[in-house]
Amino acid sequence: MAHYVIRVQGDLSPELTDVFPSLAADHEPAQTVLHGDLDDQAALAGVLNHLDTLGVTIIEVVQVPPPRVTRSG
Structure with a gap:
């Protein structure tokens, strides 16, 4: 398994980003x-x-x- 970052043009709606349940979506200006x-x-x-x-x-x-997971406590 590999971790990917996919940058796309435009602000994708939740309806579009929900099509990819294994991916999180971060919204940036115009991307x-x-x-x-x-x-x-x-x-x-x-x-x-x-x-x-x-x-x-x-x-x-x-x-x-993959992002590091930190444990607190």
Whole structure:
């Protein structure tokens, strides 16, 4: 499993971001950043194809290390 960041043009609505339940969405001015773990390259290709089908402009796709989980207490 790999962690990906997918930056797209525009502010995607909750209806659109809910289509990708394995990805979280952070809204930035004029962009939406989807990020999360995907099982494999096929899963990534599926997300990218779905975004293309929706007419969403993909700006950047980056594989990054998973975020660190810190424990308090």
